[in-house]
Amino acid sequence: MKRFLALYGLIMFCIFAVANYYDYQLESYAKLVNPAEVYTYEFEIPNDFLNSDPKHLEGLKEVALKNQVNIIRTVSHYDNRTENTLTDAYLYLTTDTRLYEHVKITEGRILQPNDMDSQDFFISTKPKNSEKQKGVIRNFGGNNTYSIHVIDRLIHNYTYSGNYRIEAESQEHYNQFIADYVSYINHTTGEDFSKEMYTTITRSNQIEFNQALDIELISIFLISIFLLTFLFYLVTRTKELAVMKLNGYSNMAVSWKIFILFFTKIFTISSIILIPWMFFIEDIHVEFIQQVYVTNFIIFVVLFVILTGLSFLYSKNISIESAIKGNKPIGIIALINMIGKIAISIVMLVIAVSLISNLEEMNRKQNSLENWSDFYMYGVFHPVKSGEDIHAIRNGEYPLDLPTYELYSYLNQEFKALYIDSDIYTEESLEANAGNSHIRYITVNPNYLAAYPIVDTEENPIHISENVEHTVLLVPEQYKDKEDTNVHYFTSMREDFYTLHNELYNRTDKAKSIEIEIIYTKEDQEIFSMNPNVMPDNNNMIVDPIVQVITEANALVPDTHYTSSSNQTFFIQLIEQDTESTYNKMLPVLQEYGLDDNFPYLIQTNEVILSEINDLKQEATTTSYILLLLFILIVLLLFQNIYLQFERNKYEFFLRKIYGNPFLSKYKKVFILLVTTLLLEFIGGVILIEIRYFLTLFIAKMLIETCLMILLIRYFERKNTIQVLKEGV
Structure with missing residues (x-):
């Protein structure tokens, strides 16, 4: 038990250090990327x-220069490849700024006001x-x-519309x-x-971060477990305590020998272990080192005072004669443990139910955004501008149709x-086309089918x-019985x-392309729009639409169009998630087709959705950490509970094993205790949850718990047999 307590103590102090690391990291990153304190x-x-x-x-x-104000726009999203948050700020400085009070340079x-004319200048956490x-x-x-980029880079990556923050004198x-x-x-x-x-803000650009690990919650649980473990440790040293008192040791001397020196060594060793770990932390702050050691020292002092008092009282009140005979006050300790297990289990159930309730809401949100999760890899042209073709468009001509048709192939x-x-499935289109005889359909290309498969009636992906x-x-x-109608309708449309x-167009x-082939698909498929x-209420999914597949060989000019900012149809894979390098690569082709003035910007698809996905990823991480912690605590409580039972009934368990009693008969006391605690936990849970x-x-x-208990019984059974044979029945 001494080895277990020592190991647990070391792990406990290390966990506090790691929790401080995540807490400090989150806090420092939040301060770094949120300019609200300065840009108010x-x-x-x-x-x-x-x-x-x-x-x-x-x-x-x-206008900013005229009024001598500074402007910043912040955008954050989650990168699935690196599993990290990426935050970009776009800055325009006209005068001195307090931004660098919390953004430090290594x-x-x-960036200074005279850098604002150089749109490619930036500073970053990554060299x-x-x-x-x-x-x-x-x-x-x-x-x-x-x-942090110069603000001119903003319109190359995101829409100009959005939320900005201002640093002004008043x-x-x-x-x-x-x-x-x-x-x-x-x-x-x-x-x-x-x-x-x-000035009416529909959504703030204040980036929210969920605390990864709750240090207060961790402290309560870890200290509770350490206190219970220490009580068991005292029980195992009962005979040794009695012998020391018999040899004239004072109660304080006994406490020093049994606990104080031992616990001080644990704290000292854990403090030394943390030193090499800190050398591997990038850009470590002195404040973090202070926070880790101050937190651990406070925990040490609190436990030192409480546990020294417990060991002093225990040493003072034990009966020397009874202790030397091998009697231990296991009953009271077991009762305390049982009460502690019930209380902690109910608290954990309350927390777990709350977490699972939040997780259900998170999953609902994640499902609604799941299909958007990879969209940081795609760019779209926005806005689509009339450019030099504005007069032709006003005269009823269609100067963009042919160039965009040629661009599609590229x-x-x-x-x-x-x-x-x-677009036919937007709420506006559905309302405008209500009651007409048109057959609604969507158009996709083979690349879409590869990314978002549609299956046939045999559930095979269609290629x-x-x-x-x-x-x-x-x-x-389900539309097989309307095949003739569909063939006639779409043949007529393709002829037009x-x-x-x-x-x-003289192409x-x-x-x-007039010939129609129908492939029937499985019913009840949701197609990502x-x-x-x-369909905003259905996670942007269309249920069972008719889908036309355009290919290089069958696409006609009217099939491919990209003439509206509101109806995005091309989603272009970015080169290393970089809109600028991707746009530069295609710029000569845009110029060749005369589209560079119509498509002047390539931006990421949806800033709002990318930010929401980032928030959900952080929330999911927080929930995972807490649930893992709760599971570990349950295992520790069970371990202590079963250990106590074997200490209290080791001879009885040994004799039942020798006489070949069935497993349930041998350990019925352990099972009765488990059933009792579970029953009390159930009653408490029904009332509170x-x-x-x-x-x-x-x-x-x-x-x-039942599975873990059986495994732990097997472990203690072997250990108990060896111990009893050494001591004698």
Whole structure:
């Protein structure tokens, strides 16, 4: 038991250090990426056609310069590959800033107002092989990534619309900035927007972080377990205590010999063990070292006072004669343990039920965002602009149709772009087309089918080659009886498209595209729309739509279009998640097709959804840590409980084993105790916990405890046999 207590003590102090590490890391990263203490004022660019035009960024900068305010925009998302949070800030400085009071540089220098004309300059927590990186930000622990860019980079990665924070000298200063910006927008657009449009915040860019490990909760449980373990330790040393008292040791001397020196060594060794560990922590702070050792020292002092008092009282009150005969006050200790187990188990059940309830809500949210989780790897053109074609468009011409048709082939081959047009299923389209005779369908390409498989009636994933020349329709099997209607409808539609393709656009003849092939698909499949405006109440999933598959060989000009900012159809795989390098690679092709003025920006798909996924990942991590801790505590409590039973009944258990009693008969006292504690826990749980969650959790806990108890009985059975044979019955 002494070895177990020593090991547990070392592990306990190490756990406190690790908990402090995660807590400090989270706190320091949160302070690093959240500028709210300095950039105290917020304003929001609305997400509408007039306000979200990136050209207004120059106007925003002019207004900021005029009013001598600093601006920052922060975006955060989760990278599934590295399992880290990535946070980017976009900064515009017109004067001195207090931002660097909590953003410290380990190499290089900070960004300054005279850097704002160099859009590629940045500083980051990760050193990169780029002369554009001006500094390395200190980042305790080295996990997660934070970068600060010049604000001009914002519109190359995200939409201009969104939430911004302002560093201003006063409220009046901020109000004047807003007034000047609204005046600029109204003058530029010819509209009459109000200040309230920009000061009404629909969502804050304050990035929330869930505490990974609750140090207070950990302290309560670990100290409780240590106290119970120490009581068992005293029980095992009862005879030794009696002999020492018989030889004239004072109660304090006994406490020193039995516990004080022993516990001091545990604390000292654990403190030394932590030193080499700290050398491996990147960008370690002196404050963190102080926090770890101060926390552990406080825990040491608290336990030292409590346990010294317990050992003194125990030594003072034991009967020397009874103790030398081998009698130990196991009964009272067992009772304390049982009460402790019941109390801690009920508390754990309450916490676990709360966690599982939160986990259920988290899973619901995760399911709604699951299909979006890889979208940090894709970019879209936003906004789609009229550019030099504005006069042709106003005259009713379609100058973008042919270039985007040619561009599709390039994006499909070079970037494995996903194509899906599900706009017909937006709430606006459904309402506008209600009651007409059109057959709704969505259009996808083979790359989409590879990323989001659709299965046939035999549940085999459907693969369509790019060489297929006829039109392929994936039709849910429940529509088999309407095959003639569908063939007639889509043949007529393809004939119209073919006429436009040949006669209006004068493209290569694709006569076979009129032919229709229907592949029937399994019923009740949900197809991911890749459009946040489609079926928002069903996680953007469309149930059993008809799907047209366009290929390189069958696509007609009207099949591929990309002429609207609101209806994104091309989703382009980014090169190493970098929108800039991806756009630069395709820029010569855009220029060749005359589309560089129409598609001036490639940005990540959905900033809001990426941020929500990041929040959920952190929440899931927190829940996992706490549930793991609760499971470990249950195992420790069971271990102590069964150990006490064997100490109290070791001779009885030995004799029952010798006489060949059945397993349940041999250890009925242990099972009776387990049933009693479980019954009391059940009664307490029914009173305190919502029954729907509690029953399932309690049954799972009961099964786990029973299995663990049987394993521990086997372990102590062997140990007990050896001990009894050594001591004699």
